[in-house]
Amino acid sequence: MGRNTRKRRTPLATKIVAGAAALAVGGGGLVWANFYASAHEDHGGHNRTRSAGAQVATIDCPDVGQKIRDVPDRARGEVDGELATMDSQITNAYQRLATTRRAQAGDSQFVQNTILGPLKDRRKAIIDRIQLEINRAGGKADDNLDELAGCQGRPADQQNGGGQNGGQDDGGQDDGQNGGQNGGGQDQEGNDDNGNGVAGPVAEDFVDINDVRPNSRDSRNGLAADGDGGSTGSFTTDCGVNENNLFNSDNLIAAPGVDNGAHHTHDYVGNQDNDAFSSDEDLANADTSCQNQGDKSTYYWPVLRLQDGTQEFDANDQGGGAEGNIGKILKPAEAQIRFVGSRQGDVVAMPKFLRVITGDAKSFTNGDANANSSWSCSGFEDRQVTDKYPLCPEGSQVLRTVNFQSCWDGQNIDSANHRDHMAFVQEDGSCANGFQAVPQLQIRLAYDIPAPTVENGQVRNPYAVDSFPEQLHKPITDHNDFINVMDENLMNEVVDCINRGEDCQ
Structure with missing residues (x-):
């Protein structure tokens, strides 16, 4: 596989970390986080x-x-x-x-x-x-x-x-040496590094989908905005599954202008000019993988990897193996990207270059306040988990689904913390005062992944989401990012279709 090779600047801080990480890589063997x-x-x-x-x-x-x-x-x-x-x-x-x-x-x-x-x-x-x-x-x-x-x-x-x-x-500040003794820590026997040289995932990060109770997921975040009332239409855009092998470890929304700002590798569909140094003008002038050429939006998420010993193109790179993200990159077999309406009324157009982050790449340490991961298996969609990877039966696909925030403050395309300008709908499907409903982005990714083997507290050939190194590849850290680069005519078509109650593409 290849990656985005656009010439980029390297900030001093990145150079320092690159030097430190280089010490952890030698002879193709990773000793990053054993x-x-x-x-x-x-x-x-x-x-x-x-x-x-x-x-x-x-x-x-x-x-x-x-x-x-x-x-x-x-x-x-x-x-x-x-x-x-x-x-x-x-x-x-x-x-x-x-x-x-x-x-x-x-x-x-x-x-x-x-x-x-x-x-x-x-x-x-x-x-x-x-x-x-x-x-x-x-x-x-x-x-x-x-x-x-x-x-x-x-x-x-x-x-x-x-x-x-x-x-x-x-x-308080933990004094460092009591991390496993004073905070609910348990004996770690059996929870090794799976022979990969990275800390995670471990056996406890997986659950048999048959053991998940139906309709038990906490839905504080990621509420579906669409329903029986209001604007009931939908618009589906087909942007492929990254056939062009566009990967990098940047984050244009959260860390613009910073090489390797994500510290993990992203999959990209839609806009083909995605790196930390892409301006709005670059995005507007770029090619797109979407069938509808009016949709130059960028849709991206951390890659899934099968930790099977494969040496990927980024095995020794920042964001990849040098930061504990190792193994075979798994492309989704299908990436369904859909926009839906509001249960409480019509939606209005998203502004061009609106930026939305959903989920939290640091949920393992930040807590679940902004977590919006949802894992399941095909045929078991009523069983969703946020903090476990599902073990799916043979013939069933691993599913990653997410419902984005769909309430906009009506003014800003971004905010200082990249969150405050957007909000989730309330329990009744309405937006809070001062916010207005825009089409809700829903992404469903389906993967053909053989179920890992879990025996005696160990997991073999696990799959895991790329993450910041200190997040230990926990499933709760899954997240998605979106920048709206639809042309005005297409966005108006999306809004009209949804408000008329039609299903369009």
């Missing part, structure tokens, strides 16, 4: 399984980007760049965590003194710069952002509950 290797070592005849299980498995940092609100337009580029640098700092610290297991075993303060402490200082310096950039541009920076500088360590099986504290559970 968390549990020490869990089965014997030293002096003493099995170390339990003490290794108590080690910190990942780094949990408050998500500064989601807390930022008042950022003047002329400061957003600088702020987004600073936030991307913070992501790179976490990646670098995570690499340090993953490759110093022996030192940690011999020094209970190692994680705090050599990883978390210095990371807090570096994050504090960036937060100070963000505050300065906001204030210089005429905004009013939150004076409390400094409280988000500190990170904590915790075990792989302890998920942040609810996402309300931004990663600072109980208002």
Whole structure:
């Protein structure tokens, strides 16, 4: 497979992380995040399984980007760049965590003194710069952002509950060495790295679809806007399944102008000029994989990989194997992209270049407040899970489905945290005051994947979503991104079709 090869600038922060990650790759073998290797070592005849299980498995940092609100337009580029640098700092610290297991075993303060402490200082310096950039541009920076500088360590099986504290559970900072002892950590025996050299997925990340109760998924997010009333039509756009092999690890919405801003590889359909340096003009002038050439929108999501030892094109690259995203990239057998209406009335046109992120790539550490992942199997669509990968019976496809936010603030095509300008419908299908209904984007991806084997607490040949390294390939981190680049005539056609109650394509 190939990738987007557009010439790009490389920020200093990215170069620093690239150098650090290069130390973790040698001779084609990945030693990026072998968390549990020490869990089965014997030293002096003493099995170390339990003490290794108590080690910190990942780094949990408050998500500064989601807390930022008042950022003047002329400061957003600088702020987004600073936030991307913070992501790179976490990646670098995570690499340090993953490759110093022996030192940690011999020094209970190692994680705090050599990883978390210095990371807090570096994050504090960036937060100070963000505050300065906001204030210089005429905004009013939150004076409390400094409280988000500190990170904590915790075990792989302890998920942040609810996402309300931004990663600072109980208002305190974990001292590093107690990650698996004081937070619901469990003995990790059997939860190894599956022989892949990466931490995740593990056996506990999978569930037999037959064991999922029908209609049990929490639907706080991702509510379908369409229903029996209101605007009942739909518009389907066929954009293929990335036959052109357009991949990169950028994120044009969250980290514009930053190479490898996502730290994981994305699949792209629709617009063919997707990288961190694409301007709105570039998007408007680009080719599209959509059959309707009036739809130059960009639809993208993290790739799924089968961890079967395949050396992909990005096996030694940032965003790929150098950051723990390894194995065969799996293209969907089908990518259904559909726009639907509102249960409460007509929809209005989306503005051109509207940007929408749904789900949260950092849900494992942020909590599930913005999680919007939905996994299932064909033939079992009434059984949906957010925090597990499904084990599907033979002949059944793995399904990833998502319903985007469909309430727009009527003014902005983006917002400082890339979320506030859009909202989900309320329980009755209506939009909150000040928001208006736009066509709801629904994406359904179907994959032909052999079910992994789970035996004795281990999973073999697992599949997993690409993720930020510290997110451990958890299924709850799945997310989708969309930039509307439909021409005005097509968008009006979409709106008219939906409001008339017709099904169009």
